[in-house]
Amino acid sequence: MQYNAPKPPGSPRLKSTVPDIDNAHRAAVTALRDGRLRDAHQLCLQILQADRRHADAWFICGVIAGQNRQHAKAVQVLHNACSLAPRRAEYRAELAKYQVALGRPRQALESARAAASPMPRSSATLNTLGGVFSHCGEHARAIDCYRAAVAKLEADADSEAGPAERAELYFNLAVSLQFAGQQEEAERRFEQAIALRPDYFKAHSALATLRRQTPQHNHLPRLEALRGSARSAADRLHLGHALAREYEDLGEPARAMDCLDWAKREQRAAVAYDFAAQRRVFDSLKSTFDANSLAPAAAGCASEEPIFIVGMPRSGTSLVEQILGSHSQVFAAGELPQFPQQVAQLVAGGDGAPAAAELDAASVAAAARIDPAELGRAYLEATRPRTGHTPRFTDKLPRNFLYLGLIHRALPRARIICLRRDPMDTCLSNYRQLFAVRAPHYYYNLDLQTCGRYFIEFDRLISHWREALPGAVYELSYEALVEDPPTQVAALLAHCGLPWEERCLQFHRRDNAVATPSAAQVKQAIYRTSVGRWRQYGDAVQPLYELLREAGYYA
Known part of the structure; x- marks a missing residue:
């Protein structure tokens, strides 16, 4: 969908244009969560017609622009949200994410550091900040954010985050630990991600590269059992590379090459490289x-x-x-x-x-x-x-x-x-x-x-x-x-x-x-x-x- 950014905030209009802004806002949040971006966008436009200074409507519009890969518009609109609510860490974190996407690391770090001080309470916001710091090469700060996010989820038994969201956090923490050379903890965190989501193929491929596998200590039975679950080209790439890496470590290069061919075949056809x-x-x-x-x-x-x-x-x-x-x-x-x-x-x-x-x-x-x-x-x-x-x-x-x-x-x-x-x-x-x-x-x-x-x-x-x-x-x-x-x-x-x-x-x-x-x-x-x-x-x-x-x- 082509996203059209609303006009910047100015003086608030009369709120009678929308009978119940709160209901419209709740509906927009639900639509965004359900992936109905067009509905969320239309609801936010109605809100902003009534109240140009509704910060969360601007924020949702920025998220929608970003999800449509219109990163420059996302940054522009999220700046509006941040100017109206400068203490909302999730606004600045989202802004930083799209500043990274535009290749603006200096601005992204400024936004991320502002969002991280004090440390946010939301595990989702911390996860976003971890990604920004990691992309900008600040792996120690990324680890701090991911650790805080994991701790909040582990302490909150009533969290709405499902297994997939939790697994992603463990995976992100593990990758940052791997960059920092903390291989033992990285291995443990990858295993936690896989325990929550057994078909997390990215985690399997990352885990296979952490150390040299041996006949006594490898993941081949688990990986082979997952072949039937790898339905997408990306899944096959990750799983096949994990299998190939472990067969190589065990001195079976021919089987490794077979796994690589299996891994790449579907992706090769899908991208039709010219x-x-x-x-x-x-x-x-x-x-x-x-x-x-x-x-x-x-x-x-x-x-x-x-x-x-x-x-x-x-x-x-x-x-x-x-x-x-x-x-x-x-x-x-x-x-x-x-x-x-x-x-x-x-x-x-x-x-x-x-x-x-x-x-x-x-x-x-x-x-x-x-x-x-x-x-x-x-x-x-x-x-x-x-x-x-x-x-x-x-x-x-x-x-x-x-x-x-x-x-x-x-x-x-x-x-x-x-x-x-x-x-x-x-x-x-x-x-x-x-x-x-x-x-x-x-x-x-x-x-x-x-x-x-x-x-x-x-x-x-x-x-x-x-x-x-x-x-x-x-x-x-x-x-x-x-x-x-x-x-x-x-x-x-x-x-x-x-x-x-x-x-x-x-x-x-x-x-x-x-x-x-x-x-x-x-x-x-x-x-x-x-x-x-x-x-x-x-x-x-x-x-x-x-x-x-x-x-x-x-x-």
Whole structure:
């Protein structure tokens, strides 16, 4: 439904327009709870015709706009609700949620901190705040909110929250604990979520990644028994990846690959990924940002704070971020979505672009016309307050490799590091990874051969950047890094203009949150067991090998 926001509040009108505003309000709340958004919207419009200063009617209108994915309107309308009732924590929490959706972390944190002081009483509001703090990288505050929400539900035997709502809270707390490295409690909380909702497939897949499974301690019987309950494509993705992970841990790669095929088949058909369209994006980037357009460097933002770590996912980007983040001058900011967001917003000519905007051939051409200095400043501002408290910070969003031309224009003094890993290991690791279910830029990983084709285009684009931006992109081999860490880390620090610090080799001893699919691995010392892993999979990966061999990667 197309949501039309009412006019802003002004002087209250006569309340005789609606005979009983209280009844209309109760009906609107019920309609919203039941999912009848159109009815709720119409009732709130009637209320606001009678009383422009009815804060909860504005709030409900904001919630409806947000549920219709009209995030800019949601923020506008929720501001009205907050201005009329500034102490209502649920209003500010909802506002913060949609500020996150618009890529405004600074504003979202301001709203969330206001809502959390004092700590709200509503478990639903605390759950919303936990999500905001988690998205903004404040995992300790997220854990505080989720713990408080869980405590309130556990203390209130008469709570209206059903098993699904309770399970979601336990799951959210567990995920934040996992980011914070508190694996034992995270495991317990995931199990609590599953006890309340046995078919909570997201919890099963998260639980499977927490630790290495053994013949004595695994979840395979429980997971296999759930196959018949996985009805949606998303359910199958989560369950199949959980099964695959545990079979791999038990040394059964062939069964793991069967589970992955079962997991991805339905989603592959549902999304109908258009690889040809993705190839056109790669081609547009190469033709638009050629050597002539990139040299000399444009007059962008002069800051040298950012260190961009890019590459294919699962190629060692998290490892490099943890190494650099151990340096006294560097803050590891994680996978920041802000650069793609700011590009999308400047292309759109406003600030209403979605947080996960995708590049296409048309937007590449438009992005080339963005003022570089404006883009650089907008990016830095959007990363605050998460960044800015150390001389340097890392941005480890792997798909920023698509934006290297724009990054070099906007931030010519930023350092760029591109991870390179064996093609077979890279493609297989991408295929084995459960990425965000609704993220189109990861749809290539629903098919192993498409992973190979995507890698080939990635490699060609990096070759283009190497020629168009000579000396600007430092390419680091994952295999070389794990084989000789001292030499490679010294060269890495030198490229970044950072003095040597021994603790960069002791990154695994840091007590920090890691918001990445590789969180468990990067909390370990450097290991070599991932090198050449693809050879364990035999015939299952032979077609991929032939594809890459024909492309020239293997003799």
